[in-house]
Amino acid sequence: MSKIIRYSLILFALLTVALLSAPFFIDVNVYKSQIEQKVEEATGRKLSIGNIEASLFPWVGIELDNVHLANRKGFAQRDFLSVERLHVKLALMPLLSKQIEIKHFEIVAPVIYLERRKNGESNWGDLIAAPAPDNATSSPTTASTAASAPAAPALAALQAESLSLTGGEITWVDAAAAPVVLSELTVALNDVQLDRPISISMSGKLSDNAFKLDAQLGPVGDPATLDVNALPLQGQFSATDIQLKPFKKIISGWPAQLGDIANASVQVSAQIEQRPDGIRLSNGEFNLKAAHDLGLSWKIEMPTANQMKINHASLAVDGKTLIDANGSLNHLSKQPSFKMRIDSQAIERTWLEAFVPDLKAMYANHPAPWKQLKFNASLAGGTKKLDIRDFQLKLDNELLQTSGSLSYAGPDIRLRMTAKQLHLDAWLPQGEDNKTAHRRLQSFSLINEAIAAVKPAKEAAEPDLRFLKTWKIASQLKIGSLFMRGMEMSDFSATINAAKGQFRLQPLSFKLASGKVTEKATLNVNSYPVKWTESVHISRVQAGPLLATLADFNMLEGSMDMDTKFHATGLTPKAVNTLNGRGTVLFRDGKLKGFDIAGALRKYTNPTAYKQGPKETDFAQLSGSFDIKNGIATNQDLFMASPLLRITGKGTINLVNKTLDYEVKPRVVGTLQGQGSSFLRPGLSIPLRIYGPFDAPKIIPIINAKTLIQNAPALLNKGAHNIGGSLGKLLGGGKQANQPAPATQPQAQPESPKQQLLKGLGGMIPGF
Numbered sequence: 136m137s138k139i140i141r142y143s144l145i146l147f148a149l150l151t152v153a154l155l156s157a158p159f160f161i162d163v164n165v166y167k168s169q170i171e172q173k174v175e176e177a178t179g180r181k182l183s184i185g186n187i188e189a190s191l192f193p194w195v196g197i198e199l200d201n202v203h204l205a206n207r208k209g210f211a212q213r214d215f216l217s218v219e220r221l222h223v224k225l226a227l228m229p230l231l232s233k234q235i236e237i238k239h240f241e242i243v244a245p246v247i248y249l250e251r252r253k254n255g256e257s258n259w260g261d262l263i264a265a266p267a268p269d270n271a272t273s274s275p276t277t278a279s280t281a282a283s284a285p286a287a288p289a290l291a292a293l294q295a296e297s298l299s300l301t302g303g304e305i306t307w308v309d310a311a312a313a314p315v316v317l318s319e320l321t322v323a324l325n326d327v328q329l330d331r332p333i334s335i336s337m338s339g340k341l342s343d344n345a346f347k348l349d350a351q352l353g354p355v356g357d358p359a360t361l362d363v364n365a366l367p368l369q370g371q372f373s374a375t376d377i378q379l380k381p382f383k384k385i386i387s388g389w390p391a392q393l394g395d396i397a398n399a400s401v402q403v404s405a406q407i408e409q410r411p412d413g414i415r416l417s418n419g420e421f422n423l424k425a426a427h428d429l430g431l432s433w434k435i436e437m438p439t440a441n442q443m444k445i446n447h448a449s450l451a452v453d454g455k456t457l458i459d460a461n462g463s464l465n466h467l468s469k470q471p472s473f474k475m476r477i478d479s480q481a482i483e484r485t486w487l488e489a490f491v492p493d494l495k496a497m498y499a500n501h502p503a504p505w506k507q508l509k510f511n512a513s514l515a516g517g518t519k520k521l522d523i524r525d526f527q528l529k530l531d532n533e534l535l536q537t538s539g540s541l542s543y544a545g546p547d548i549r550l551r552m553t554a555k556q557l558h559l560d561a562w563l564p565q566g567e568d569n570k571t572a573h574r575r576l577q578s579f580s581l582i583n584e585a586i587a588a589v590k591p592a593k594e595a596a597e598p599d600l601r602f603l604k605t606w607k608i609a610s611q612l613k614i615g616s617l618f619m620r621g622m623e624m625s626d627f628s629a630t631i632n633a634a635k636g637q638f639r640l641q642p643l644s645f646k647l648a649s650g651k652v653t654e655k656a657t658l659n660v661n662s663y664p665v666k667w668t669e670s671v672h673i674s675r676v677q678a679g680p681l682l683a684t685l686a687d688f689n690m691l692e693g694s695m696d697m698d699t700k701f702h703a704t705g706l707t708p709k710a711v712n713t714l715n716g717r718g719t720v721l722f723r724d725g726k727l728k729g730f731d732i733a734g735a736l737r738k739y740t741n742p743t744a745y746k747q748g749p750k751e752t753d754f755a756q757l758s759g760s761f762d763i764k765n766g767i768a769t770n771q772d773l774f775m776a777s778p779l780l781r782i783t784g785k786g787t788i789n790l791v792n793k794t795l796d797y798e799v800k801p802r803v804v805g806t807l808q809g810q811g812s813s814f815l816r817p818g819l820s821i822p823l824r825i826y827g828p829f830d831a832p833k834i835i836p837i838i839n840a841k842t843l844i845q846n847a848p849a850l851l852n853k854g855a856h857n858i859g860g861s862l863g864k865l866l867g868g869g870k871q872a873n874q875p876a877p878a879t880q881p882q883a884q885p886e887s888p889k890q891q892l893l894k895g896l897g898g899m900i901p902g903f
Contacts, residue, residue, distance in 0.1 A: 442463065676694070
């Protein structure tokens with residue numbers, strides 16, 4: 136027995152000596168060239184190893200120094216991968232029992248260079264193996280089980296005293312963007328055991344910005360039954376000052392309101408937890424420091440891998456909380472869906488001007504602009520559809536509610552918007568240089584938009600709306616009372632439908648000034664430019680406030696009826712060239728402001744008895760119809776009836792050149808008896824030509840032989856038997872009989888009928 140023990144000890148001593156001395160007699164470097172050759176054959180890249188050292192007792196160890204793997208051909212002339220030292224030590228005795236006990240695993244100064252071109256080609260793409268073809272005779276489950284079965288016992292016994300990576304560096308180059316460098320990377324795992332928690336520590340610098348991650352993982356337990364979704368995990372990540380300057384070329388769409396990105400930085404603090412029951416928790420804060428500070432905070436819970444509850448999420452700007460949200464995400468692995476509640480705080484216009492500088496100019500001259508807005512929403516949806524269950528927009532103290540849905544395919548938009556009342560004046564821009572836009576916003580008619588700009592500073596480009604061909608819309612707006620520029624539009628309703636490239640407004644209607652306005656319109660986006668039609672029906676509307684709002688025209692009052700039908704091609708001012716249609720207009724019981732025709736006649740006929748009154752002319756009716764062809768409107772039946780006058784006329788209005796050419800015939804039908812009238816009596820008709828640009832028309836009388844003959848009975852003082860004499864004098868005939876002898880003082884010559892006519896006309900028409 137003693138011999139057996141003695142021989143055993145001698146054998147063990149010999150084995151120990153052999154293991155200790157083997158590395159001195161076996162030069163493992165002879166295998167370097169074989170390893171380098173095999174790697175180059177497999178990857179097409181050159182591998183070089185500086186030195187290899189091996190040991191067999193008391194641990195199995197191998198150490199590689201100065202390992203370099205070349206970059207892919209056609210990319211930067213530098214190593215794809217280099218490692219200063221790779222050192223692995225395994226305990227010998229546990230290996231005899233098929234147990235892996237790592238005494239030490241160390242990687243020193245690994246450097247990885249990753250590069251991707253604009254076309255998507257990368258310097259690592261050739262190293263990624265193609266997926267193995269499916270084997271029809273074996274299922275994926277069987278293959279996976281077979282592959283993992285041998286590894287499970289060895290992995291179950293995995294232990295390590297230390298795993299470390301120090302001095303690591305990863306460089307990422309994406310196309311022409313500046314490189315992003317992860318440097319001074321350090322990873323440390325100590326006392327790795329599967330039956331107790333493992334501490335993990337990581338730190339480094341991202342483009343010279345320090346970060347740190349501390350986590351605790353496990354216990355892992357039996358790897359054969361490992362469920363990653365139930366693996367205990369606690370971690371904390373922090374980065375106190377990440378400068379964004381190095382990422383300037385990568386970050387696109389940086390808002391100008393945030394200033395220069397070179398002066399911006401990010402702070403992040405986040406906590407993560409995964410419990411054995413599968414519940415995952417996360418909370419943290421993200422802060423962007425720039426010209427304006429943005430802050431995002433959250434608290435999230437995941438009861439399962441397919442469900443997320445957002446208990447809290449908020450966005451703050453410059454320390455002011457703007458939005459709070461909560462909700463849930465479901466079916467994350469298949470067809471994600473969500474339910475969200477979003478609430479905003481009151482957003483003041485004066486505060487918002489710091490982010491939207493143009494906002495201040497838009498309301499520079501507004502006497503009472505809006506003060507604040509606020510909204511909240513309940514939303515639900517998924518990858519195919521968004522449901523707006525309740526969206527409430529509070530404009531100052533007035534509420535606009537919206538509900539509906541949006542299907543992304545198409546898309547298909549269905550909305551219903553309602554409000555009890557809205558005052559729009561506070562929301563319509565009124566800046567120093569925005570008067571034209573102000574008028575456009577107040578217009579309810581497509582035709583007004585088409586001809587709004589008389590001399591645009593720059594010719595507008597025709598929009599191409601053919602991308603709207605697939606859109607479907609079914610939307611409705613209803614407002615109890617809509618107030619704008621002193622007008623109250625009650626029972627305001629608008630319905631918009633769209634399908635197959637045809638958009639229809641059918642109709643827009645509201646009650647206004649004791650009457651009603653109805654408009655219908657279509658927009659065909661199947662062609663370029665678009666084609667549109669519009670019809671407007673106005674009944675018994677008091678014209679004064681309506682014309683003042685739509686056209687800034689305050690010279691006409693009365694009850695108005697109007698019917699128009701137009702069609703054209705295009706949406707820019709040039710579309711007026713293609714404008715065609717017809718319309719009729721009728722004013723009842725109104726007045727024309729600025730022209731006191733009866734007063735002018737009284738002033739002329741009896742200046743001593745004349746008293747200044749309001750400058751206006753009452754009328755019982757003002758009507759006409761017109762046809763428009765290629766932007767030129769023709770009217771043949773203008774008619775106005777007043778107690779003193781009847782006015783008829785005809786002419787054209789050129790909407791393309793913004794000019795008009797009209798001939799009107801005012802005819803006196805009343806009487807000024809008792810007012811001292813000497814010749815302006817019923818029957819007098821004075822034709823006028825009104826022509827020129829809209830903003831500076833000219834008015835001239837049409838005085839010729841035909842006019843005078845037609846007005847002779849009204850011009851004569853003594854009846855029809857003196858017509859010839861009067862006309863002879865007027866037209867420059869022979870000398871008058873019984874001419875008085877010249878006096879010492881020259882007597883005032885009596886005015887001719889022509890002079891009297893022109894003088895009377897001057898009193899009737901200011902500026903004539």
